[in-house]
Amino acid sequence: MKCGLMSMLLVCNCLLFASDFSLYDEHEYINIITQLLQSVWPDKKPNVLPYEHTWFSRKKIAEFNRLFSRKKFKLIVELGSWLGGSAKFFLNKMPEAHVIAIDHWKGSIEHQNIYSNLLPTLYETFLVNCWKHKDRLIPLRATTLKGMEYIYSLGLQPDLFYVDASHDYDSVMADLEFIYKYFPNTTITGDDWSWSKPHLGLHFPVRKAVQDFAKKYGFKIYARDQFWRLYF
Numbered sequence: 001m002k003c004g005l006m007s008m009l010l011v012c013n014c015l016l017f018a019s020d021f022s023l024y025d026e027h028e029y030i031n032i033i034t035q036l037l038q039s040v041w042p043d044k045k046p047n048v049l050p051y052e053h054t055w056f057s058r059k060k061i062a063e064f065n066r067l068f069s070r071k072k073f074k075l076i077v078e079l080g081s082w083l084g085g086s087a088k089f090f091l092n093k094m095p096e097a098h099v100i101a102i103d104h105w106k107g108s109i110e111h112q113n114i115y116s117n118l119l120p121t122l123y124e125t126f127l128v129n130c131w132k133h134k135d136r137l138i139p140l141r142a143t144t145l146k147g148m149e150y151i152y153s154l155g156l157q158p159d160l161f162y163v164d165a166s167h168d169y170d171s172v173m174a175d176l177e178f179i180y181k182y183f184p185n186t187t188i189t190g191d192d193w194s195w196s197k198p199h200l201g202l203h204f205p206v207r208k209a210v211q212d213f214a215k216k217y218g219f220k221i222y223a224r225d226q227f228w229r230l231y232f
């Protein structure tokens with residue numbers, strides 16, 4: 001991380017959780033986004049080949065097309081980006097928006113064996129795949145909770161979340177609780193409504209977490225295939 005961002009991070013960390021400030025001044029917003037963009041991308045493209053693979057299926061694209069035709073979003077946060085397929089969709093569909101992609105780029109538990117060949121250079125391949133979006137895409141290499149803490153500490157209030165990182169119940173619940181506590185006015189969407197891995201002891205963990213969360217806070221759920229969205 002470069003110096004500007006580091007000092008901004010230190011200052012903002014002091015304020016973290018101590019205040020409920022958010023910067024909606026356009027000038028401040030652009031300043032923060034510009035500093036982030038300048039800080040997170042390496043100067044040189046990593047020396048790996050591009051490789052495309054995504055779970056962002058046609059059905060999900062259709063759901064987001066419907067959502068985007070009704071509402072424009074300015075700052076989209078994706079939890080779990082993998083090789084950038086879904087992030088690139090958001091960028092292409094919302095040409096005015098910035099996208100923050102939070103991922104530790106270590107792969108999820110279920111990827112460890114089947115995609116073991118991709119994992120050593122997963123982050124570098126993501127950067128190469130997304131290189132032409134360097135002006136609007138902010139990769140944050142962190143756990144989802146640390147990444148969101150950082151976004152909050154900067155005073156940013158994203159207006160759309162796409163939850164697609166760890167799929168176990170506790171992780172999904174923790175992601176949702178954090179989002180709602182610190183970004184209460186955002187739109188929350190996600191993947192894996194019908195994901196189930198009984199051999200790993202995971203019976204529709206995402207669905208259960210989303211349902212319990214919705215019940216706790218009074219949200220309604222729209223779900224089709226793997227896509228889900230919360231609303232009041």
Ligand SMILES: C[S@@+](CC[C@H](N)C(=O)[O-])C[C@H]1O[C@@H](n2cnc3c(N)ncnc32)[C@H](O)[C@@H]1O
Nearest residue numbers: 054055056080082086103104107143144165166
């Ligand atoms: C299913 S993939 C994301 C797929 C991507 N959204 C797409 O549609 O192409 C899940 C990603 O979440 C990341 N991930 C899993 N658990 C995480 C966590 N706790 N914090 C940050 N990233 C995580 C993994 O590294 C992986 O890249």
